[in-house]
Amino acid sequence: MTDSRLDTLRSWLKGLKPSWQLDLPSLAPASADASFRRYFRIESKNPEFGTLIVMDAPPQHEPLDAFLKVDLLLAEAGLNVPKILEQNVVEGFLLLNDLGTKTYLAELNPESADHLYKDATHALVQMQLASKPDVLPNYDEALLQRELDLFPEWYLKKHLQMELMEVQESQIKQAFALIIKNNLAQEKVYVHRDFHSRNLMVTEVNNPGVIDFQDAVYGPITYDAASLWRDAYIAWPEERVIDWVIKFWEEGRKAGLPMTDDFGQFYRDFEWMGLQRHLKVLGIFARLFHRDGKDGYLKDIPLVLEYAIATAHRYIELKPLARILESTRTSVTQNKSV
Structure with missing residues (x-):
């Protein structure tokens, strides 16, 4: 960890040491995501x-304005x-409380799922109850189209x-x-946009902890439900998914x-919204590999593809x-085995 931003970050933390009693040598990577952001503990x-x-x-x-507003x-x-404890918007640093290390993805299993998803539903x-128009960007036709276009392009x-034939392009x-x-x-309601098992933390109080919400918009009411129960990182039998979606609807x-x-009708909307998301995700996972050199998401393509096909x-x-x-199934299988 010798990059110049890390030096700047350490300098900022040094100034915060007295007020937060920081142990500066303990600074260590906590996680990274699909963007330019990274996190330290x-x-x-x-x-x-x-x-x-x-x-x-x-x-x-990754300007901090959206994160601060949605938080x-x-x-x-x-x-x-x-909780935002300290902020340095100019240089792009935040000091936050720690929601722990237990993600939903790590803790979900057939026995824990009902309880964890009940909390996530709440x-x-x-x-969604807090939603108001003209507060967050609109999830409009242009944005939905741009996202879908990632699928054929990437x-x-x-x-x-x-190489798509003209008839396929039309279809x-x-x-x-x-x-x-x-x-x-x-x-339309507030939409987190990545309300899934990697962005929900298992916490003892007010479960779940919710992270990675800076891209929130005002859009379709089923979007986050599709993110949660048609999750790119974990799959469930259809009858359990239907049961959870019913509980959310109720x-x-x-x-x-x-x-x-x-x-x-609600479940149909849930499915069609999930399809939009999965087509977008296929494009994003491919782009992360080819443009950004991140190959960790390639292994998740087969599940996303199966959701979309079904x-x-x-x-x-x-x-x-x-x-x-x-x-495309055969090509995905070959890529996965390489």
Whole structure:
């Protein structure tokens, strides 16, 4: 750890040492994500905090404004998000309380899932109840389209070197239009955008801890549910997923969220929103590898692909897209084995 930003970070922490009783030599990597952000953990002799988290967000790539705004919004909604203890917006550093090391992904199993997802459902409903228009960016048609376009650009053409025929280009375009139409017709709420097992921390109080929310928008009510139960990193039997989505729908309606009275329609919206997300994710995972040199997400492509194929097959108007997705199965298997 000898890069120049780390030197700047250490200098900033040195100034905070007296007030937070920081043990500067204990600074160590905590995690990194798919962006330019990275996180460190540092020990403290402060009686309230045994350890603290330091966020390093290079301002030219990851300005802190959105994180600070959404953190406040979610905290006011009652969610367990990191407390901002110190901030250096100019250089891109934050000192946060530590929500621990236990992710949902690490702790989820067939026995714990009902309890953990119940807590996550409650947090999701709390966040959605706090929703107001014109506070967060709109998850509009242009953004949904840009995300979907990552699928042919990065996954099909760049990653699989697939040359699409004119009819396939047309089929993809038609499928995208149908998906976006469904997404935009849904009621709108605050959307975390990555409300899944890697971004939920198991905590003793006010479970779960919620992180990585800086890309939040105002958009379709099923988006975060699709992130949570059609998770790119863990899969569940369909009957359990349906049961969890029913519980979310029931709790949301009871709390007054604008959810349709017909669960069948709600589940269809959930599936179509999940398909939009999975097509985007296929493109993002491919882009992370080819553009950013991060190959850790390639192993997650097969599960995401299977989600997309299964959903597309369930709706007759999406059958052409399903066939295109199925045609990539062999290539994915070969890439995975290399």
